[in-house]
Amino acid sequence: MLPRIALIACGSFSPPTPMHMRLFEIARDYFEIRGSHKVVGGIISPTHDSYGKKGLAPSLDRCAMIKLAVQSSNWIRLSDWEVHQSQWMRTQSVLQHHQNYLNNFINSPGDGEQHGVLPGWLPKNLTERRDPIKLKLLCGADLLESFAVPGLWSNDDIENIVANYGLVVISRCGSNPEKFIFESDILTKHQYNITLITNWVPNEVSSSLVRRLLNRGESVKYLLDDLVLSYINRQGLYNVKSKYITDAVHPNHLNFNHAYMDNNKNAIQQSNHQDMDESDSPLRQQSARVFCCGETPRVATKLLLGRSGPGQAIQVITVPDKNKSNSDSLEQTQPKKQKIAQVQQI
Ligand SMILES: Nc1ncnc2c1ncn2[C@@H]1O[C@H](COP(=O)(O)OP(=O)(O)OP(=O)(O)O)[C@@H](O)[C@H]1O
Numbered sequence: 523m524l525p526r527i528a529l530i531a532c533g534s535f536s537p538p539t540p541m542h543m544r545l546f547e548i549a550r551d552y553f554e555i556r557g558s559h560k561v562v563g564g565i566i567s568p569t570h571d572s573y574g575k576k577g578l579a580p581s582l583d584r585c586a587m588i589k590l591a592v593q594s595s596n597w598i599r600l601s602d603w604e605v606h607q608s609q610w611m612r613t614q615s616v617l618q619h620h621q622n623y624l625n626n627f628i629n630s631p632g633d634g635e636q637h638g639v640l641p642g643w644l645p646k647n648l649t650e651r652r653d654p655i656k657l658k659l660l661c662g663a664d665l666l667e668s669f670a671v672p673g674l675w676s677n678d679d680i681e682n683i684v685a686n687y688g689l690v691v692i693s694r695c696g697s698n699p700e701k702f703i704f705e706s707d708i709l710t711k712h713q714y715n716i717t718l719i720t721n722w723v724p725n726e727v728s729s730s731l732v733r734r735l736l737n738r739g740e741s742v743k744y745l746l747d748d749l750v751l752s753y754i755n756r757q758g759l760y761n762v763k764s765k766y767i768t769d770a771v772h773p774n775h776l777n778f779n780h781a782y783m784d785n786n787k788n789a790i791q792q793s794n795h796q797d798m799d800e801s802d803s804p805l806r807q808q809s810a811r812v813f814c815c816g817e818t819p820r821v822a823t824k825l826l827l828g829r830s831g832p833g834q835a836i837q838v839i840t841v842p843d844k845n846k847s848n849s850d851s852l853e854q855t856q857p858k859k860q861k862i863a864q865v866q867q868i
């Protein structure tokens with residue numbers, strides 16, 4: 523009997539891309555081909571609106587898009603618990619909530635079912651066995667590297683996540699997770715609980731690149747699920763210049779969202795649509811930073827207290843290659859290579 527695990531990915535998902543779903547498939551293959559674990563479920567947990575990252579669509583829309591994106595999956599599900607909280611939740615609290623729920627459910631399976639209140643993210647057939655299910659945080663290597671952004675993650679949270687849950691990290695161009703772990707005392711201490719997986723079929727599509735193309739009126743077809751793209755067009759998200767974009771699917775595919783909105787109309791705080799494009803970000807110098815998780819960042823509290831949301835500490839900056847013309851620089855850039863932390867001094 524293989525030990526059971528469930529994978530949870532936390533992020534903005536604004537919008538969800540096929541690569542977000544691939545993370546789950548890659549991770550499940552890894553564990554199952556090695557015969558080390560049984561992956562019982564995949565959970566996508568979008569962050570709260572007050573995370574405040576530029577380009578964050580309202581959570582109602584992000585949840586709807588995720589639902590559409592996982593429609594063809596029989597094991598990846600949306601958890602909208604985070605977005606229904608009254609404020610942004612730290613990732614360790616998100617893990618704790620889902621792990622507690624799994625534990626309670628396995629120990630007293632009848633409880634939730636009797637009341638008909640099982641959350642949609644709960645994997646199926648959990649009660650076939652009574653052994654525990656360990657929840658692991660699934661992420662791309664850039665999220666791991668965001669641990670080094672001063673003030674964004676506390677050392678206690680990092681240690682709690684890596685020691686008590688575990689990380690499953692998928693490689694991403696421009697990231698070097700092995701080196702990153704080596705440079706961190708906390709991560710090195712708990713490296714037995716970190717699974718690094720090489721994605722041999724990398725795809726550098728990112729939500730921010732999709733937003734940029736949409737904002738410029740360029741096609742994103744085949745970069746996004748057709749249903750998600752259609753939803754974006756219909757809802758007018760990301761300043762989409764719709765005249766250039768093919769409406770790929772029929773509107774009745776969007777019925778889901780009406781149902782979702784009806785069920786949640788009182789629960790989700792809609793935030794105002796913002797200017798969604800990062801392409802107007804001024805080019806900033808990349809800063810190399812020697813990092814050790816054991817360090818206490820000097821600006822930590824200042825940064826979190828001084829901003830309306832922690833997501834504002836992160837921006838995606840696309841640095842054009844000096845040797846390329848402007849027109850081809852977009853294809854040449856590796857977005858996550860240029861995902862650098864902008865620590866804005868208050
Ligand atoms: N192409 C990719 N390869 C590997 N991991 C990815 C990729 N795209 C997203 N991820 C991972 O998916 C998770 C959720 O990411 P997030 O919502 O920030 O998406 P993103 O595409 O990186 O967004 P943005 O471009 O807005 O920063 C993170 O753990 C991130 O590392």
Ligand SMILES: NC(=O)c1ccc[n+]([C@@H]2O[C@H](COP(=O)(O)O)[C@@H](O)[C@H]2O)c1
Pocket residue numbers: 532533534535568569570573575611612613614665674675676679832833836
């Ligand atoms: N201290 C923390 O727990 C902490 C800090 C920053 C981001 N996060 C989470 O990590 C994810 C990052 O998402 P993005 O890569 O889209 O910024 C989000 O789910 C966010 O809530 C958690």
